[in-house]
Amino acid sequence: MxxxxxxxxxxxxxxxxxxxxxxxxxxxxxxxxxxxxxxxRDPVDKLKIDDSQYKDESAVIIYQKSYYKYRKRNKYVYTENYFRRRIKILDQASLDEYSNFKYNEGKYYPDKYRAKGVNYFNIKIIKPNKKVIKIDVKKNTVKEDGKKKLAIPNLEIGDIVDYYYYNYESFKTLYGYRFRKVMSSLKTTYPIIKQDLIVDLHKTFYFDFASLNGAPELKKWRSNDKDSNVYAISMENVKPREAKSRVYPLLAYPSIKFQVYFAPNSKLRRNMYGFLAKEKGVVKKSVSKNEVLESFKDDFKPGKISGKKRFHKEIKSFKKRLELYYERMRYSGYTVYLPYYVHKKIKGFMGKAPLTFTDYSNDYNFHSALNNFLVKEKIKHDILLVKYRPNGGNKDLLLKENLQFVTKSYLPNGEVMYLQSLSEDPLFALPGELEALFEGNTAYALKLDAKGRVSSIEETKLPISKPEDNVVEKNTNIDINDKFDKIMLSQTINATGNRKADIRSGVISLFDIYMDDKIANTKNKSKKHKKIIGRRKKSFLNALKAAIAQDRKDRLDNLKDYNEETYKVKIEDYDFGIDKKGRTLDERDFQYHESFTIKEGLTKKAGRNVLLLAGKLIGRQMHIDEKDMKRTEDIYRGSPTLTKYTINITIPNAYTVKGLSKFNKSVKNETGSFVSTAKQEGNKIIIHVEEAYFHIFDPNANWKKMVEVLQTSYQFTQEKLLLKK
Amino acid sequence: MKLIKQSFTLLALLVSFYMSAQVRVDPTPEEKTRAKNLAKKYKNDKDVEVVILKANETFEFKYDRKYKKMIVLQSSKEELMNIKDRAHIAKAVFYDSNSTVTKFKVLSKINRTLHQKVFDEYVKVNDLFYHDQRVKYTGFKFPMQGYKFKFEFEKKITDPKYFTSVYFIKSQPIIKNTIKFVIPKTVDVSLKEMNFEGYDIKKKKYYNAKEKATVYEYTLKNMPANYRENHMQGPSYIYPHILVLTNSYIDKKKVKHTVFAKTDDLYKWYHSLIKKLKEKPADYAAKVKELTKAAKTDEGKIKNIFYWVQDNIRYIAFEDGLAGFKPDESQNVYNKRYGDCKGMANLLTGMLKKAGYDARRTWIGTRRIAYDYSTPSLAVDNHMICTLFLNGKPYYLDATESYVPFGEYAERIQGRQVMIEDGEKYMLKKVPTHDAKHNLKVYTRTMKIEGDNLTGHVKEVYKGQSRTSFLQGYNHIKSNKKKDALKYYLDGGDGNYLLTNIKTSDISNREQDLSIDYDFVLKNAVSSFDDEIYIDIDYDKDFGGLDFEKRKTAYQLYSKTDIESTTSFEIPSGYKVTDMPEGISVNNEDFKINISFKVQGNRLIYHKKMVFPNALIHKKNLQEWQKAYKELDNLYKTQLTLIKK
Incomplete structure (x- = not known):
């Protein structure tokens, strides 16, 4: 050998x-x-089910457990999480749902150098005679492009399925680690007999936890490991609830949120992005004003951001300078990248995007720069720390990640102007506009001294806009030919405030902004721009032209479909044009016009006469059914809104009109209003409608009143005019 | 059964694709002009973005030393041009465990290869839990009108029995395509031309001395792109294609190998797979005993077994290599409580045999397939059922069709030829058909005016397939949602249609007619203006959306349909009916419509009868339907006018 x-x-x-x-x-x-x-010796086996109690249910969850474990070992921190569910199958639908599983198993590397993970999945069936059948997961699994699919053998109605997903992840860290936050409502679709949520963490870790809206309080359990603390919440006999519209689940249903941090020393503790308890091994359940101040006192320093000494000092109006500054940051934070996205759309790859001197898409940088600017301008201002309303207000502030920033500036003319981060609306953000989800929420105001340093903190509240601030106004003209086979509709739609985002969606495209900013104008292009376009300038411009033409065709098709769905009619010859883009202070509104021919769906033959379904011209309105009427949740909305419709219908020759009075409706209460009037002037019918919703929040007690408004608006859509020959 | 290669329909699944840097060459003025002209040519076909200017495809039979058998080499070249402003398309090649893709590339018009990412993954098919059908695909963008790319691929089919058909259409329209079949002397192949009528297809046959092979060359001009319409028949009815029937071949040692020369060969192969099964009926003997002990008649025993399999074996399809043709052993299906059609048919056969009945495994092509067993090919069937002989009469039991009662047949298997196992031989028979009346749906409605609303009572009766379809849907809904689902089924989510006192017959009983009764209030259904009242007499508007103005292919209904609807409307006292829509009477081989209005005392009787006896509106009858549809549409849009006397 x-x-x-x-x-x-x-x-x-x-x-x-x-x-x-x-x-x-x-x-x-x-x-x-x-x-x-x-x-x-599984204690879950002892849980009893009263079958008669669940005979009308599809399935019942006997036990459910979410387990989170946090530990450290040398330079690594690791998490061990699992979710276990034991569920009894009571009908064919749940049998179908639980007969197949998709799962991950085995090792994986979430981050090539620093992390590794492993997944396990397991399942067993308990037959009605209590015989336990362990499923051979490997044998019954097929692999499809790396995904694993399992078909459960021998599963029948009446069986209990018991399964778990387990995950282990470890991360190398020298500087501490902030684990993924957990925020969840405890709402369920199947009834639950018992459920536990357990957090098991090393005593050296920091732990923020809050139970919200009636969720059980966290309890400390006995731990087998002297170096760790085990906390849990347990719930029994949880009833299922259906999802409802206009609800923020974390505010309306029992919910929990928590986050775990590892900070090896006090300096790193201070650097951790979170509100950490002063001591390790305790549960932090709330955050005080002073803690917030302490956490942000060294942030937003104006000195960190360089800039011109005075920005456009030749312009006299401070407001104008502020607006220009805001626009400049929007450009260098976002708009500057637009050519690269356009390039990608055209050529399929993006090219090397520029690195701007300061990245204003980073909210910290943006507000620090604003601070710098306002200090130099000697304008008083605060930086507000505010959460989106669905995450609650100051009262239940716990996780620092949930905070957003808004700069509140006090202009010399006494006006207060809010300046929100560009990331709220990257290509359209304007000074003075406030995201709907901030409205009315409590916030902390970081008070800044003359040098722009954080000096103190106050509790404050963001303003709530009025319906008149968020208006959609539609002016519609209808012309009907004598044969009634063509109805021409032309209209302008104007949107203000927080209605703009909805209205412009699908109407304006990246190309409109690209052209608007004159980025495509070759004469004015910078060197960088020329680099993007490349040597083959002519080829690029031809392709750009083609892309713009195709983009417009796509939008025409989509908007045609949208209008067919909105009015429930068949249309053709759709056309549109944008009048105002809503990206500058001189042109804050977004406005466009459109026209099309309605082929069918707006009239019905009635002998020699015609029924005109004029009520449909305000588009589809929400219908409240019997089940919705029994709502028990409070009502959460975005901004207060006002929608105005003016509909002018030209009456065809030789026809008279009947039924106008049905279009006169009026309901007004503390939640909103719907007022409509209709009149005839010569050969024109003029219908005016104003529909408003006053609040961002209404208690459930007001639901009936809101329903009154909603039902009136729905009823309006059902009304018809008789065009009598 | 083996997944049919519907590459054109599956292409739609490839929604997202990756683009990398492309080697680009701008179009010349001539190319731009050509693209503009082509855009004019296809202006009515909105979906056409790219046209195949020229294509060459070759299918060559060759003896492969590695596989030691005859294989088929497919090579394809296409030249594509964008006729829109810009276009994104995907090109894909499908393959499975009996084929491999050996070349796949996209080139610029000057033949420079585009190095872009090619995806290779399983095809996602909703009904199948697992199968071996894979796809190689890539996407590319044409940046402007007149832009050209080339696409080339080669594929090796490692067993000629799986090479069953070649379709002559692609995702893009073709200006010219040349398809060659190169068949050496040693191979006996028949090429069956299907659906060529109406297309510009020319055939040429010649001998290639160099290859020592006969070449069949088809030249196709101006082929449309494959089109998708709802309720289409299967592709084998619609598109021009060649059925490739490989009868036999002679190998290098001069030994003759039969593939499928005749139907006997096809059965022989299927039977060879059946013979490999190691059946263990003992596993379910106790269950068979339990199911049959209480039943007094043969029919009762058979039903108990048949319904048990329907209700307790989940349909989960595995089509992996040979498993696409070989059933799973009956005891495995029984123990796992799931299986595909073959497995379920095998278990049902096994259980019925165990109970002492003459049950046989049976192969069948559902109505999706245009062929029958006169064609010996794997393309003729796609399903397996069980045939039971009771007192000399065959019953065809499809366990995958839940809630179908014994003696009734799902539309998809009715009238289809079946191949029934009979030891070393086989029997060919046909599944009986039910007429449309078997699936009768009856609506009886009384109605009167109350203010702005119509109120009344409805009784609905469902028979045959209409009942089965309802039960299949209803019994898969969560128990706690069933009440809402039933309401939604009846009111269609219409907020104006309020239903109360909903009562049904036994919804779990698959054998009796289903009836549903309820009271209704139809809000906003009455339009009153002074002395005039207008109402919409027909709420259901059956087939009111079947506008065939742009339809190209036959329309296939879910099942034969017979709807009978009677509305008895109470004319309010002091009013008379002055205008009502005109009745309709249409009698076509594919559809019959009779609608009438009659005033009887103080009631208006609105009667509607619609019958679709073939579950199909043939292409030749589309225009006739369109005429009838216009009348129907007019009727549905016309109000009943009542005027104060």
Missing amino acids: NTKKVFSIFLILFLGLGMTSQAQLKKKKADEVKRMIWKP
């Missing part, structure tokens, strides 16, 4: 042994996990 052969045999043996021990280790770990989750 020569040396090569000996070496080969040795290598094969070595590798073989290695592989065997790897497989054994994997199996050992999987068995450990199984024993941990499905304990040999």
Whole structure:
């Protein structure tokens, strides 16, 4: 036997042994996990089900457990999470739902150098005679492009399915680690007999946790590990609830939120982005004003951001300078990248985008720069720390990640102007506009001294806009030919405030803004721009022209479909044009016009006469059914809104009109209003409608009143005019 | 059954694709002009963005030393041109465990290869849990009108029995395509031309001395792109294609190998797979005993077994290589409580045999397939059922069709030829058909005016397939949602249609007619102006959306349909009916419509009868339907006028 052969045999043996021990280790770990989750003496087995109580249900969750474990080992921190559910299948629908599973299993590397993870999945069935059948997951699994699919054998109605997903992830860290936040409502679609949520963490970790809206309080459980604390919330007999519209789940239903941090020392604790307890091993349940101040006192320093000494000092009006400054930051934070996106759309790849001196798409940078600007201008201002309303207000502030920033400036003329981060509306953000979800929410105001340094903190509240601030105004003209086979509709739609985003969606495209900013104008292009376009300038411009033409065709098709859906009619010859883009202070409104021919769906033959379904011309309105009437949740909305419709209908020759009075409706209460009038002037019918919703929040007690408004608007859509020959 | 290669329909699944840097060459003025002219040519076909100017495809039979059998080499070249402002398309090649893709590339018009990402993944098919059908695909963008790319691929089919058909259409329209079949002397192949009528297809046959092969060359001009319409028949009815029937071949050692020379060969192969099954009926013997012990008659025993399989075996399809043709052993299906059609048919056969009945495994092509067993090919069937002989009469039991009662047949298998196992031989028979009346739906409505609303009572009766379809849908809804679902089924989510006192017959009983009764208030249905009242007499407006103005292909209904609807409307006292829509009477082989209005005392009787006896409106009858549809549409849009006396 020569040396090569000996070496080969040795290598094969070595590798073989290695592989065997790897497989054994994997199996050992999987068995450990199984024993941990499905304990040999499982207390869950003792849970009793009263079948008669659930006879009308599709399935019942006997037990459900969400488990989060946080630990550290040398330079690594790791998490061990699992979700276990034991569910009884009571009908064909839940049998279908639980007969197949998709899952991940095995090792993976979420971050190539710093992290590794592993997943396990397991399942067993308990038959009505209590016989436990362990599913051979591997045998019953097929792989499809890396995904694993399992078909559960021998599953029948009446069986109990018990399964878990387990995940382990570890991260190398020297500077501390902020784990993923958990925010969840405890709403369920199947009834739950018992559920536990357990957080098990090393005593050296920091832990923020809050139970909201009647969710059970966190309790400390006895821990088998002296170095760790185990906390849990338990719920029993949880009833299912259906999802409802106009609800913020974290505010309306029992919910929890928490986050865990690892900070090796006090300096790193201070640097951690979060509100951490002063001591390790305790649960932090709330955040005080002073803690917020402490956390932000060194932030937003104006000195960090360089800039011109005075921005456009030749312009006299401060307001104008502020607006220009805001626009400049919007350009360098976002608009500057537009050519690259356009390039990608045309050529399929983006090219190397420029690195601007300061990245204003970063909210910290943006507000620091504003601070710098306002200090130089000697304008008083605060930086507000505010959450989106669906995440609650100051009262239940706990996770720093939930905070957004808004600069509140006090202009010399006494006006207060809010300046929100550009990231709220990257290409359209304008000074003075405030995201709907901020409105009316409580916030903390960081008070700044003359040098722009954080000096103190106050509780404050963001303003609530009025319906008149968020208006959509539609002016519609209808012309009907004598044969009634063509109805021409032309209209202008104007939107202000927080209605703009909805209205412009699908109407304005990146190309409109690209052309608007004159980026495509080759004469004015910078060197960088020329670089993007490349040497083949002519080719690029031809392709750009083609792309713009195609983009317009796509929008025409989409808007045609949108209008067919809105008015429930068949249309043709759709055309539109944008009148105001709503990107500058001189042109804050967004406005466009459109025209099309309605082929069918707006009239019905009635002998020699015609029924005109004029009510449909305000578009579809919400219908409230019997079930919706019984709503128990409060009502959450974005901004207060006002929608105005003016509809002018030219009466065809030789026809008279009947039924105008049905278009006169009026309801007004504390939640909103719907007022409509109709009149005839010569050969024209003029219908005016104003529909308003006054609040961002109404208590459930007001639901009936809101329904009154909603039902009136729905009823309006049902009204018809008789055109009598 | 083996997944049919519907590459053109599956292409639509490839929504997202990746673009990398492309080697671009701008179009010349001539190319721009050509693109503009082509855009004019296809102006009525909105979906056409790219045209195949020229294509060459070759299918060559060759003996492969590695596989030691005859294989088929497919090579394809296309030259594509964008006729719109710009276009994004995907090009894909489908393959499975019996084929490989050996070349796949996109080139610029000057033949420079575009190095872009090519995806290779399983085809997502909703009904199938797992199968071996894979796709290689890539996407590319044409930046302007007149832009050209080339696309080339080669594919190796490693067994000629799986090479069953070649379709002559693609995702893009073709100006000219040349398709060659190169068949050496040693191979006996028949090429069956299907659906060539109406297309510009020319055939040429010549001998290629160099290859020692006969070449069949088809030249196609101005082929349309494959089109998708709802309720289409299967592709084998619609598109021009060649059915490739490989009868036999002679290998290098001069040994003759039969593939599928005649139907006997096809059965022989299927039967060879059946013979490999290691059946263990003992596993379900106790269950069979339990199911049959209480039943007193043969029919009762058979029903108990048939319904048990329908209700307790989940349909989960695996089509992986040979598993696409070989059923799973019956005991496996029984123990797992799931299987595909073959597995379920095999279990049902096994259980019925165990109970002492003459049950046989049966192959069938559903109505999706245009062929029958006179064509010996794997393309003729796609499904398996069980045939039971009771007192000499065959019953065809499809366990995958839940809630179908014994003795009734789902539309998709009615009238279809079946191949029934009979030891070393086989039997060919046909599944009986039900007429449209078997699926009768009856609506009886009384109605009167109350203010601005119509109120009344409705009784709905469902028979045959109409009942089965309802039960299939209803019984898969969550128990706690069933009440809402039933209401939604009846009111269609219409906020104006308020239903109360909904009562049904036993919704779990698959054998009796289903009836549903309810009271209704139809809000905003009455338009009153002074002394005039207008109402819409027909709420359901059956087939009111079947506008065939742009339709190209036959329309296939879910099942044969017979609807009978009677509305008895109470004319309010002091009013008379002055205008009502005109009745309709249409009698076509594919559809019959009779609608009438009659005043009887103080009631208006509105009667509607619509019958679709073939579950199909043939292409030749589309225009006739369109005429009838216009009348129907006019009727549905016309109000009943009542005027004060």
